Amino acid sequence: xxxxxIYCECLNTVKPVRDTLDVISGKWKLPIIISxxxxxxxxxxxxxxxxxxxxxxxxxxxKELEQHQLIKRLIIEDYPVKIVYHLEPYADTLTPIIYxxxxxxxxxxxxxxxx
Numbered sequence: 629x630x631x632x633x634i635y636c637e638c639l640n641t642v643k644p645v646r647d648t649l650d651v652i653s654g655k656w657k658l659p660i661i662i663s664x665x666x667x668x669x670x671x672x673x674x675x676x677x678x679x680x681x682x683x684x685x686x687x688x689x690x691k692e693l694e695q696h697q698l699i700k701r702l703i704i705e706d707y708p709v710k711i712v713y714h715l716e717p718y719a720d721t722l723t724p725i726i727y728x729x730x731x732x733x734x735x736x737x738x739x740x741x742x743x
Contacts, residue, residue, distance in 0.1 A: 656689045
């Protein structure tokens, strides 16, 4: 009985963590969220703020982030037409996760490189 309880408790943690990673994992999603969050709203501004990010990959990642309701794509009818990206309020729920990852990353670097 105890093994089954431990197994269930493990699954109850692993499943939501996996769901989170499915949304924000990869090389580019968090940098894109951070870039848009600090004010880069145009496609080229986002791309230029993240070294190595190609337009094709940025377009794909923005689309996925939009599907997960983290980023909103706005079309401004002007001449020329302007497309901008903004974080949805829902993206604010990632702020504590991003800062926790930042803090852990700083601590980890210190532990590994400053023995």
